[in-house]
Amino acid sequence: MDDTAFRAEARAWLHTHLRASHRGVGGGPGSEHLGLRVRREWERQLGAAGWIGIGWAEDGWGNRPATLSQQVVWAEEYARARAPGRVGHIGENLLAPTLIAFGTREQKDRFLPPVARGEELWCQGYSEPGAGSDLAGLRTTAVRDGDTYRVTGQKIWTSLAQDADWCFVLARTEAGSSRHRGLSFLLVPMDQPGRVEVRPIRQLTGTSEFNEVFFDGAVARAGHLVGGEGNGWQVAMGLLALERGVSTLVQQIGFEAELDEVIRTAVATGAAGDPEIRARIVRQWAELRTMRWNALRTLGTGGDPGAPSVAKLLWGGWHQRLGELAMAVRGPGATVGPGDWSDERPYELDAGQRMFLFTRADTIYGGSDEIQRNIIAERVLGLPRETG
Known part of the structure; x- marks a missing residue:
């Protein structure tokens, strides 16, 4: 099947199976508390149709075969359909590739099928x-x-x-x-x-x-x-190298949706008329395109020790600046929550406010910016190791 036919199949399946209760349910970093029951049920639906683990080294664990470009196609269609945030991504995108690379046949046969069925998290x-x-x-x-x-x-x-x-x-x-x-x-x-x-x-x-x-x-x-x-360090580093592949492109499509929302808000509030705000929006747009091109360029370059660190440096700072911009375009109203402050749940945030607060950690979790720069300096550029 060529990529065009594969895209049509993926788009048709999502259109048929996504219900109103699925769309916009949320999930993902900063919003993992949203719609958990719906998302677990959706995970099993994905698994039953073979959409989990597409393109693994083999397709005998309940998943379907797919080329690298088709994995990108699925990721794009999934994100654009506003499907629920995945609860099984750690098993699919981290554990499974690690077992395929380092695990025994018995380990693969035991653990990959339940991941592919969306049953074990x-x-x-x-x-x-x-x-x-x-x-x-x-x-x-x-x-x-x-x-x-x-x-x-x-x-x-x-x-x-x-x-x-x-x-x-x-x-x-x-x-x-x-x-x-x-x-x-x-x-x-x-x-x-x-x-x-x-x-x-x-x-x-x-x-x-x-x-x-x-x-x-x-x-x-x-x-x-x-x-x-005694070989845990080798396995752990192999896993971290696998952490940022096709999933990076999914992340960037989500980023694009967040940026679009910031732009709509800027127009609605009149902030888009401010030259400084406009310049910040253009910068975010241009840098997002650059991140996408870099991600596509480095797909399949598992031997490049610097690619994951470069990707993390790029998106961590970009997303943090987007959170700041999301607050700036709303003005003073950004500091007021959407809930009724007299009820029993006064601490309530909307999506933009959650993004701003959660992105403060983007340059720390998953390996801080300092660590990523050290990896690039030492493993790619060959500079002396940091001392002290």
Whole structure:
């Protein structure tokens, strides 16, 4: 099937299956609290039709085959249809490619079909207090106990942990090891009362999509160790390199919709008549086009160690500036919430206000700007490593 026919099929399927209750339900960074029940049901619909995991190395896990360009087509049509924010993206876009690259056949056959069916949700257990951007400083341990590992430690900023069935955890399996050595990549079930505890973290937006996760002797099967004991750093870095691929283009289509809303607001409030505001809008528009061209240029360049870091630097700062612009075009009214402040839920924000507050973290989470610049400097430009 060529790309034109594939686009027609994707567009027709979305038109047929998206109901009024699906469109505009929201979801995604800053809005993960919206429409969760609808989005979980929608995830299973996507899976039943084979739209999850399209273009994986094989198509025998319930997904459908697709070329790289067709993956881009699906991402574009999905975003433009205003379909619900995906709740299974961590399993589909992070875990699955990592298992395809590093996992055993048994691990792929066990975990990929439930992801492709939209049945099992995942979260990522990387960052810890004191080991956020400096991931090699993590202290969570996993001790071998027969045919299992006992995982003990704390993870933080764990997106969607409160709804996840599984967590892929980077833990230290070699006693006395430090930095990158002695780490392993384990698949840990979240349903372990008394051994796994999830505590939501309330954000500036009033929502709690990030969490702290405490492991107290949580059990992970030895057969669910990915890449071999002590090879966790290699697996973890491979996963981070996969984190920004076709999904980056989906993100940018969402950015385009947000920018369009800012422009409509600027026209409605008269802010578009301000030369400074107009210049900021033009800059946002031009930079978004540049990000798209860069994303298309780097698709499939998995061997380029700088591509993910460049992409993160570009979109993090861009989205943060868009949040600031969204408030500027509304004037003083931007500081007033939409709710009835006399009711029992006074802390309520609209989409633009949530975007402004949440984007304050865009240059920090997923690897801070400082870390991204270090990666580019050291791994791409060959500059001396940072000291001190």
